[in-house]
Amino acid sequence: MDALRAELLAAFAAELAEHMAGIREALADAAAGRQVDLREFSRRTHSLKGAARAVDLPQTEAAAHEAETILLAVERGERTLDGTTLAALRSLADAIEDGARAGDGTGDTAPDAAVPSATPLPGAANAPSDRVHVAGRHVERLARSVHDLSNQVAGQDQLTEMVDALAAELADMPATLDGEVARRIARLVGATERLRRELGRQRWSLERAASEIERDAERILLLPVATLFEGHERMVRELAASQGKFAELTMEPIEAEADRRVLQALREPLLHLLRNAISHGIETPAARTRAGKPEGGSIRVTPTTDRGRLNIVIRDDGAGLDPKAIEARAREAGLIAPGAPTPSRRALYSLLFEQGFSTSRTVDEVSGRGIGLSVVAETVRRLHGRVRILPGRPTGTEIRLSLPLALARQALLLVEAGGTRHALPAANVDRVLRLTPDAFDRTEGGAVLMLDGEPLPVVELADLLGLPAGEPGDGARPALIVEGADQRRVLLVDALDDVRSLVVGDPTAVAADVPMVWGTVLLEDGVALVLEPEALLAADAAGPRRQPRVAPAARPVQRTVLVVDDSITTRTLEKSILEAQGYRVLIAVDGLAGLERLRSGMDAIDLVVADVEMPRMDGFGLLTAIRNDPALQTLPVVMMTSRNSPDDIERGLSLGANAYVTKQEFDQGTLISVVQQLV
Incomplete structure (x- = not known):
């Protein structure tokens, strides 16, 4: 068995262990008469079904599907968690585990093996020799311990200050002292100076070592982002074929690394989104032909990284979203109050992430249960990320996920x-x-x-x-x-x-x-x-909502804007946008020219829009000069730039920029709205 399948099965083993622990606990609670979260129970079986399909374990998939069907019947009130139902669910839980073990060809289907991770899954013996499996909690503790070490090293400053104070005290001893006392003080001064130098050397060495250890500890948590997408092409083709459709999955390459916990948590949501694209998005060949499309559908996954975030865009060229159908089902499900106006598109599409909500009128092994997208939303929220559904361009559906590359x-x-x-x-x-x-x-x-x-x-x-x-x-x-x-x-x-x-x-x-x-x-x-x-x-404000703590003032009429940018294209674009809004626009080709224009007094300039990267004087230099000039220091300054690192943002804020707008692409609406707030 190849390394790829071994990698996928190793990931499935961890997921199986986690979900089966929750399923066994829920069964025990139900048998003892304790409250059971049926939605969470259903979510776990639904997730295992999708994961089993991805690693080609049909017995596990079938057992999970049957368990999910029983739990949904209990949720609807069609069945109760009586002894017969619990017995059926226990048998299916055993079958889920047995199906995973049967995949390795050993035939070991012992029903009492309750810990799936204790039994190797197919291909586990062939896992890459350079991989060592370590419990995530141990790695996390290592990372935090190293961070604590770094903080302790930083505390060496206090020792240095104490030695400096001692050296200063000795240096201030009366010069009139002589004899043995004077000689002893001189020796103490020399010893203190040597101690100060040694502390400085050791502090530098400790800082360097702690920094290296911290980086190494954080690398332990990282895996290539590309591992998240391996092995899904076949799953998409086979799942589409099972519904009489054709679909191809295209994964854009990516070289970045991310926290293994983020990638592990995303495996399940990614499967749900791909299944959803096939079931709700991609049409049958006949329907696509009638719409003038190729018979085969396309699903494209594009991962990128930016500012410590992992961004994933999933696009399909299917039928797309039907706002009217979504609204109708939402009203039917009580998610929109009777008589309430139609929500905005953004709010309407966000309802698709509610558990139990589905636009499918039929229930099969893939869709109609209203669980898949709710799993996506819950996982992304738990990872402190964001997910949105948008209409595709020109057709289909687009789903955007944004999550931190690292959790710690x-x-x-x-x-x-x-x-x-x-x-x-x-x-x-x-x-x-x-x-x-x-x-x-x-x-x-x-x-x-x-x-x-x-x-x-x-x-x-x-x-x-x-x-x-x-x-x-x-x-x-x-x-x-x-x-x-x-x-x-x-x-x-x-x-x-x-x-x-x-x-x-x-x-x-x-x-x-x-x-x-x-x-x-x-x-x-x-x-x-x-x-x-x-x-x-x-959240709502604690207690009565107060108006913002600012005194009312009349809005002055201010219209002159100085645009400072060395790019003629950007200058021309910004000038045309602002002039279209009624502003008078002046131009400067770099920071030094802009500063000269401001200090000349030729024009009453009300606001400056400055780029950061410019020759002679950059935007930060211009901002510093403005804030240090008594005649200009209250002038609003907007930094418009593609530089978006935390250090750049911190520097712009500390220098006194009124707005620091960082965009990957130029956004004229952002520029207009920011200028309107400041002048």
């Missing part, structure tokens, strides 16, 4: 609110703005900010967390545009501190009962809570 280390934005420092995942912060008091519209439901043509609710982060609010002010406030799976919100904070890549720890040790907390990070001066973006978007 995250790029975090540190902010202050209510006198406390908090952290938010940088990937969920769409942009950072500094908003003046007149930026918000007041409505009966609270303050809103018009951004990209969409009214976004505005709320104080301190209010969401139930923390004391500061005093109102009439200056600009730092604001975060936080986005989740299907909504965005403006969070006002007191200050922006930093952007760092940090190891996120388990929150239960210090914040077990605190809502909206994802984890914790260890900082130099204590522990900060990492906030859960989806929870922040869904």
Whole structure:
């Protein structure tokens, strides 16, 4: 058996062990008369069915399908979890495990072997010799221990400061001393200086060693992203053929690595999405011919990485989404209140992720149970990611997933609110703005900010967390545009501190009962809570909703914008976009030319839009010069750039940019909305 099948079966063994442990526990609870989560029970059997199909274990797949059918009948009230039903489910659980063992040709189907991982699966003996299987929890503990070591090394600064203070104290001893006392003090001064140098040398060595160990420990958690997609082409072809269809799967190559826990958790959702594309998307050859399409359907998976995120796009060229059918089934299922208006497309498509929701009117081995997409949504949420469904271009359906490449280390934005420092995942912060008091519209439901043509609710982060609010002010406030799976919100904070890549720890040790907390990070001066973006978007403010803490002010009419960019194409594009909105636009070819134009006093310039990478003086240099010039320091500056590393964002914020917009592609709507907020 080849290495690929061994790899897939090794992954299936871990998944089988996890799900069977949950199934056995549910059966024990039911037999003891305890409450059983039927949805979770069904989800596990559904997931095992899909995984078994992927590794070509038909006996396991059939047994899981039959167990799922029984559980769905119990959910609908057509059966009860009586002795007969429980006996049938126990037999099917045994059959699931037996089918996996039978695949290795040994014929060992002992019904009492309750731990599937204890019995090698097909191909396990042929696993690559350079692989060692280690429990994930041990690797995670190693990574956190190494991080703690790094923090302890950083604490060597205190020893250095103590030695420096001692050296200074000895140096200040009275010069009038003589004799033995003076000689002893001189020796102490020399010894202290040697100690200081040795501490510095050892600290440098320790920092270097700890850094190397930390990197090596984190590499242990990594696997090639490409392993997530291996072996699915055949599954797609066979599954399509079983439904009388033709479909081909194309996987775009990728060289990146990701946390093994992320990849392992994504195997099941990926299978569900591929099965869903075949069942609900790809049409029969006859239907495709009538629509003027090739007989065979196409499913394309495109993985990419960006800013510490793994982004996966799954596109099919099938029939596409039917908003009317989705709305009808949602109303039928009670997900849309009677008489309520039709939701937005984004909100409507998000209903497809609700458990039990399916647009299929028939139930078969592949679809109609309303479980697959809910598994995807739950897994992605647990991994602190996002998933969206969009219409395909030009036809079909497109599903986008975005998840962190690593679970432990995250790029975090540190902010202050209510006198406390908090952290938010940088990937969920769409942009950072500094908003003046007149930026918000007041409505009966609270303050809103018009951004990209969409009214976004505005709320104080301190209010969401139930923390004391500061005093109102009439200056600009730092604001975060936080986005989740299907909504965005403006969070006002007191200050922006930093952007760092940090190891996120388990929150239960210090914040077990605190809502909206994802984890914790260890900082130099204590522990900060990492906030859960989806929870922040869904939460209401603690107590009565307060208006944002800004004093009302009249919006001044300001129209002159200076665009500073060395690219003639970008300058021309930005100029045409802004002039179309009624702004007067001036041009400068680099930072030095822009600064000269500002200081000349020839024009009353109200806002600067500057690129970062320019000759002679870059955007950061221009921003620094503006903030250091008393006549210009209050001038709003927008940094428009494709540079999107945490260090660049941190630098732009620390230098005083009013907005730092990072986009992979130029977005004219973003530019217009940001400028409208600032002038």
